[in-house]
Amino acid sequence: MEPGTSHVGRASDGNPFVGPRPIQQGETLYGRETEVRDLYNQLQARRIVVLHSPSGAGKSSLVHAGLIPRLKAAGFDVWKPIRVNLDPHDLGAPEQTNRFLLSAIVSLEDELPPDRHQSPAALARVDFLEYVESRPRRRSRADRPVVLLFDQFEEILTAAPREAEARQEFFAALGRALDTGKYWALFILREDYLGALAPYRDHIPTQMANTFRLDLLGLQGAAEVAVRLAEQGGRSFPAVDQLVRDLSAVKVQQPDGSFVTEQGLHVEPVQLQVVCRRLWAAMPEDDRSIDPGDIQQYGDVSRSLASYYADAVLKVAGGDRTIERSVREWVGEKLIVAGIRSQVRQEAGRSAGLDNRIVLQLLDSYLVRSEQRAGGTWFELSHDRLVDPVQEDNQQWEQANLHPLQVQARLWENGRRDRGLLLGAETLPEAVRWAKEHRGLVTEGEREFLAASREQRAKDLAARRRLVVLATVAVVVAMVVAALGVAALAAEEETMAAKEEAIRQLHVAVRAEAEAVRAGAEAVKAKAEAVEQRDAARLATMIASVGELLATGQHGLASMVIVEVPRPENVPRWREFASSTNSRPLPKFVLGRADRVNSAVWSPTANAS
Numbered sequence: 324m325e326p327g328t329s330h331v332g333r334a335s336d337g338n339p340f341v342g343p344r345p346i347q348q349g350e351t352l353y354g355r356e357t358e359v360r361d362l363y364n365q366l367q368a369r370r371i372v373v374l375h376s377p378s379g380a381g382k383s384s385l386v387h388a389g390l391i392p393r394l395k396a397a398g399f400d401v402w403k404p405i406r407v408n409l410d411p412h413d414l415g416a417p418e419q420t421n422r423f424l425l426s427a428i429v430s431l432e433d434e435l436p437p438d439r440h441q442s443p444a445a446l447a448r449v450d451f452l453e454y455v456e457s458r459p460r461r462r463s464r465a466d467r468p469v470v471l472l473f474d475q476f477e478e479i480l481t482a483a484p485r486e487a488e489a490r491q492e493f494f495a496a497l498g499r500a501l502d503t504g505k506y507w508a509l510f511i512l513r514e515d516y517l518g519a520l521a522p523y524r525d526h527i528p529t530q531m532a533n534t535f536r537l538d539l540l541g542l543q544g545a546a547e548v549a550v551r552l553a554e555q556g557g558r559s560f561p562a563v564d565q566l567v568r569d570l571s572a573v574k575v576q577q578p579d580g581s582f583v584t585e586q587g588l589h590v591e592p593v594q595l596q597v598v599c600r601r602l603w604a605a606m607p608e609d610d611r612s613i614d615p616g617d618i619q620q621y622g623d624v625s626r627s628l629a630s631y632y633a634d635a636v637l638k639v640a641g642g643d644r645t646i647e648r649s650v651r652e653w654v655g656e657k658l659i660v661a662g663i664r665s666q667v668r669q670e671a672g673r674s675a676g677l678d679n680r681i682v683l684q685l686l687d688s689y690l691v692r693s694e695q696r697a698g699g700t701w702f703e704l705s706h707d708r709l710v711d712p713v714q715e716d717n718q719q720w721e722q723a724n725l726h727p728l729q730v731q732a733r734l735w736e737n738g739r740r741d742r743g744l745l746l747g748a749e750t751l752p753e754a755v756r757w758a759k760e761h762r763g764l765v766t767e768g769e770r771e772f773l774a775a776s777r778e779q780r781a782k783d784l785a786a787r788r789r790l791v792v793l794a795t796v797a798v799v800v801a802m803v804v805a806a807l808g809v810a811a812l813a814a815e816e817e818t819m820a821a822k823e824e825a826i827r828q829l830h831v832a833v834r835a836e837a838e839a840v841r842a843g844a845e846a847v848k849a850k851a852e853a854v855e856q857r858d859a860a861r862l863a864t865m866i867a868s869v870g871e872l873l874a875t876g877q878h879g880l881a882s883m884v885i886v887e888v889p890r891p892e893n894v895p896r897w898r899e900f901a902s903s904t905n906s907r908p909l910p911k912f913v914l915g916r917a918d919r920v921n922s923a924v925w926s927p928t929a930n931a932s
Contacts, residue, residue, distance in 0.1 A: 378692030
């Protein structure tokens with residue numbers, strides 16, 4: 324049997340769809356006739372070609388089931404595909420052995436009969452050109468041109484990233500062999516590593532300038548694969564367009580930031596095989612036509628992809644539930660963000676918390692693909708169509724396998740550690756007990772969650788104790804206040820009584836003062852009346868005196884009295900007395916003075932002075 328062929332094929336279980344594995348030699352490759360022809364023509368004419376494609380596009384299927392049979396039919400001697408990923412230490416090779424050259428030679432050596440094998444230690448001393456020139460060949464192929472197939476050639480970059488000098492040595496040795504013109508070479512690798520080969524191209528004839536890109540299956544090619552394989556198994560497939568539309572669906576972002584699902588231009592070959600294989604296995608054997616109802620009932624794309632995802636994760640985890648959980652969380656939280664595909668950058672040892680060895684297994688299962696961008700390698704889900712199935716299957720798995728403590732811890736972590744999401748008094752004891760019994764299943768984050776819940780519980784208890792103390796103090800204070808309130812009320816009543824008495828006395832004092840003021844006013848009035856009576860008496864006396872003086876002829880004295888009368892306008896007869904006084908001549912006096920007299924005064928006695 325030729326290497327890479329399968330006598331079992333698809334017929335072993337009656338299912339024509341192979342599922343997630345590549346299509347092998349001896350199995351029919353549908354939907355890629357054009358690509359096989361074009362790749363064959365380019366390799367035949369250019370001799371050295373680089374085949375690159377996105378992860379999961381079907382490079383291995385194209386080469387093994389399409390290209391190799393055509394090369395053999397054309398007379399080429401196709402040697403077993405070469406891998407460069409072996410570790411010399413695992414093979415018992417001497418120190419300083421070039422791992423890439425030894426891996427390539429050991430790959431070719433494995434195709435020989437066991438009795439012709441050389442030990443790795445012996446092969447480590449052989450130059451690559453020397454080996455391919457001396458390698459035993461079948462007589463029927465001795466004169467045929469040799470085709471060297473370097474499969475998964477990105478391993479030259481990933482197997483030992485720091486061994487740049489060994490890579491240079493490998494490409495130099497390979498270049499010497501290809502320079503002979505005796506060998507054809509096809510380098511097969513994921514296209515995200517294509518640019519990283521630049522430092523080594525000068526060692527290879529043609530500088531690896533001839534490239535062939537294999538794209539994902541087009542819609543027409545995908546429909547052809549499904550229909551032809553179904554016919555091979557004895558069924559028709561009238562609902563194929565419905566299935567292809569569903570598998571090609573992609574999420575497209577709109578100008579407003581939202582996403583809508585639209586039909587894409589390509590289908591992942593692996594997903595097509597997975598969905599169709601599960602659909603075929605679920606249908607009744609006597610149902611010979613795959614109709615829309617069959618797809619809805621037996622071949623729901625989301626359920627099929629979810630099952631495929633679950634199987635792949637279980638295989639990667641090797642039955643370890645802790646690893647399975649880590650893988651599911653990595654895919655569901657790192658590769659899917661806000662319901663759409665996201666990317667994770669490859670880092671040393673672990674990428675976004677997941678061991679890179681596990682990531683590589685996910686790559687091999689075609690759940691994840693890698694992309695070279697911005698000087699680094701980025702991982703993402705292989706297709707938009709996996710997003711919803713992955714999320715739904717993760718949710719179901721968590722419900723079936725995670726303890727409520729673990730679910731709540733993740734909610735707490737995703738909720739920015741909001742203390743409102745911590746465990747309460749009812750659930751904390753049982754969670755602590757479960758964590759002690761299942762230490763191996765509890766993550767560091769969950770231990771932090773439990774510690775935070777315990778701390779919060781202690782704070783709550785302390786707060787409650789403080790509330791009890793405060794409530795007790797409040798009751799005591801209330802009782803004291805009540806007692807004091809009674810005394811205060813009595814004192815207040817006494818104070819009010821004293822205030823009322825003071826006010827009453829104030830009113831009495833005010834009334835007394837008012838009485839005093841009134842008495843004073845009456846006294847003043849009486850005094851004024853007495854003065855007035857006195858003045859009236861005096862006035863009457865003065866007027867009487869004037870009358871008597873006038874009657875006795877003492878007009879001078881009468882005039883002197885009359886002028887002293889106050890407010891004469893109010894005195895009856897004043898005008899009469901004044902006129903009578905002024906009508907009499909003044910008495911004559913002879914002054915015995917010879918000089919000038921400026922003034923004179925008369926006395927009531929008529930004696931001048």
